[in-house]
Amino acid sequence: MTATRQPSSTFGPGRTLRLGIGRVRWEVRQYFRERDTVFFTFLFPTVIFLVFAAAFSTADPVGARPDGTGGISVAAYTLPGLVAAGVVLSGIQNLGIAIAGERSDGTLKRLGGSPLPVVSYFMGKAGSVLLTALIQLALLLAVARILFDVALPQDATHWVRFIWVFLLSIVMATVLGIGISGIPRSGRSASAVIVPILLVLQFVSGVYFTFADLPGWLQTVAGIFPVKWVAQGMRSVFLPEHLAVAEQHGDWDLGTTALVLVAWTVVGLVAARLTFRWVRKDG
Template sequence: MSTTMTPATPATAMPRRRLGPVALGLRQGRLEITQFLRSRESVVFTLGFPVIMIMIFASIFDGEIAPGVRFTQYFVTGMIATGLMTVSFQNLGIWIPIERDRGVLKRYRGTPMPKWAYFAGKVILVVVIGVAETALLLAVSAALFDLELPGTAAKWLTFGWVSALGITACTLCGIAISSLARSSRSGSAVVTPVALVLQFISGVFFVFTQLPSWMQQVAALFPLKWMCQGLRSVFLPDAFGAQEPGGSFELGRVALVLAAWCVIGLLLCLGTFRWTTKRDG
């Protein structure tokens, strides 16, 4: 006598367990990181460009800008800030329009997945890649250019909150500026010039106080200048603070400006972000 196995009906099938918010966010973040790593061009540009720039500038400018402070030390702080801006503001401002143009965001909105999970995935991607890039820059600078790492817990704490506030502000601004691109092709054209101009006027490639005063005033309106200034307080001697425009590193003002940009960026995101292109309605 034979028995026949019948497949379970939907009524008797075990229900699939619904993921909690943390697990859902982590899964989306893992997906974002996997997609990023599969794009070799993005990986090489994001992780390799700051290292290449440090090696080029360190080979060209090897003198001192102040007693006991070489230009390489000064430049490294700017490139760390630039790296954080690249993985957040620049990458999101370029890739979100591509996903919008391909209909990826429209499909996301049509699924049961909560909208916040999409942004959680982007945040996790930015944090993971930002930490990896910063660690790579510090390792290369310490090994090849004798960069002195922070020697006190207070310095590392400053490094942590400046980086956290800076990357948060840049992430929110990157999501907001992504709505300016009309198509996937125009994302880079919109974001890259803004990023380059901010680097030139914010004390990344040149000593900030050697720039024209009007340029310094314009740069002071944006987060990158304050990220660079906050990081200089970590990696440069305390005495170098007297060389800053305000006569000190002004860490209180650094925190205030970066926090204000986090609020501004959030408001811009809420008011401008679009899930579909204009042609999709």
């Protein structure tokens, strides 16, 4: 017998908010209890940063001007890409796999038969993505600054830019993660479906390598997807201004970055609306 979902209309905004905050706490606790999730989403950017920074600690400076000035270390150049990777892993990958698993193991069905408002459920997911991404970011920046003396932005302009790029990216990654969760046929196959897609996008989006070194056609293909724009937005925050000439159009292109991230947020909302349900129709 199918569980009857109690209407959430009996809950006012205050109780819906309290339930949502409670879900955030629950989601964060569950996140850090999963060892594979902690390593492959939370610690992964920091571990990769440590590998790159240590392996290329004696490499020539990146992006030096013809007179030899203005170059930065490989660690400094790698940092913004891995900040972007953290956003993508925390939002798209983690949510996509987690929700697919909850649908497969019956968690969503049980929640669908409970009085929990769907708004509170999504508040829990979004809040957990934001909190874990912030903690992950703090750890990555601390390691970069303390262990490798990577200079962080010193002016308000760059930090304001960081805030809007980060928050817009988090919103995009959250709704896209919810939307993509409907693709895997089961929770068991979720990692095999979602992880390779995002891994390929990271490699062609300038996360691990210099974006300018990619062939022009591959840069164009990468520009269709949001990962490239999250990484470029983060490069505009953490890299020297003169390195903007290495981007595809010769500047940081912040207006396009905002438009693309908003567009993919809309795509994610539409996908979530079409694919999310407490149980699969064929289940």
